[in-house]
Amino acid sequence: MADTEIHKGTPGARIEAMRLVQDTIRYVSLSMGRGSYIPRSPSTVIASGFGDCKDKALLLASSLRRLGVQADPALADLDGGLALGDMLPTIRAFDHVIVKATIRGQVYWIDATNYLQGGRAETLVPPDYGFALPIVAGSARIEKMERKELFEPTTFVSEAFDFPKLKGEALKLTVRTTYRDADADSMRYRLVSQSATKLADDYLQYYNRQYPGMTSLAPLSTNDDRDRNIVTTIESYELSADDLDADDLIKNFPLKADVGISNLLEPDMVGRTGPVWLGSPMFKRHQCIVHNLKAEFVGPEKSNDVITPFVAFKARWSSAPTEFQVDWFLKTIGDRVPAKEIGPYLKSRRKMADNASWSYNFGYAETEAN
Helix, strand or coil, rough: HHHHHHHHHCCCHHHHHHHHHHHHHHHHHCCCCCHHHCCCCHHHHHHEEECCCCHHHHHHHHHHHCCEEEEEEEECCCCCCHHHCCCCCHHHCCEEEEEEECCEEEEECCCCCCCCCCCCCHCCCCCCCCEECCCCCCCCEEEECCCCCCCCEEEEEEEECCCCCCCCCCCCEEEEEEEHHHHHHHHHHHHCCCCHHHHHHHHHHHHHHHCCCEEEECCEEEECCCCCCCCEEEEEECHHHHHHHHHHHHHEEECCCCCCCCCCCCCCCCCCCCEHHHHCEEEEEEEEEEECCCCCCCCCCCCCCCCCEEEEEEEEEEEEEEEEEEEEEEECCCCCEEEHHHHHHHHHHHHHHHHHHEECCCCCCCCCCC
């Protein structure tokens, strides 16, 4: 970035400074001797091209200050940060360093080690570390890092099944997945950390477990709008007429929701006294659209919604003479389930899992089908 651009202190320059530190300064842990506690100077980090969390945090804070932003390194804990608000002061409370930046009264928490983070000011996702301690002389105090509330799904999978119009033709499946916010950051990293061939093969194996014989029609297509922090992937498959008929698959055709139910912990400890951790905020949607049907299909007559103080699960369906659509939604509401609520929580989780898969006889050709 040109020096004249740095001195402008524009929003674009701030983002470029953040990405410069996150993406181009390689993360290397320096945890021996004085390197365990004392960061190296920003000039040394730039000259070497690498640094650990405290090196990168100090470099980013210094860069933002040069751009006119109030910024300070802050101590955090990667795994136990949510408990820091209830702990007594101790030097062993922290294992990570991030940055607290304040722009026009708005606080932004930035992890300088978050490689390839997307988004700009309004779409930046703060690290989910619970609490942090800004290193400010004379006025340091622990601060809560507010979570970003989710108003739309951060992962939206849309599967379009085109059943054959004529006997002997293949079924076509097109899968479009849209990732936003933290899920986009995770997917962006995944796309650069493993080969596209390996990723595409993983997806193909996933669909082969549900629909044996599925083959890929095209390479995995990806699009990354980093500033908006939206990553999109498109997959294309087909299932031959013989495989569609094999083992009566078409007569018991499954539509399955992948909305993260398996990510919800299922404790088996009897007499548990501690809460169940639900993890970072989660909001997912899975859609199945089935085309070219020979009858009109409907969803369950009884609602399968599961609404609790901790998680919400909903299914919505619609139909037309030749088309059927179902959308599943799952959203976590809190970050933990109290010990006394674990029994009802487990019951709700089982109900969600039971209602995340519907099967139909899509070979049925009468005027109506249930």
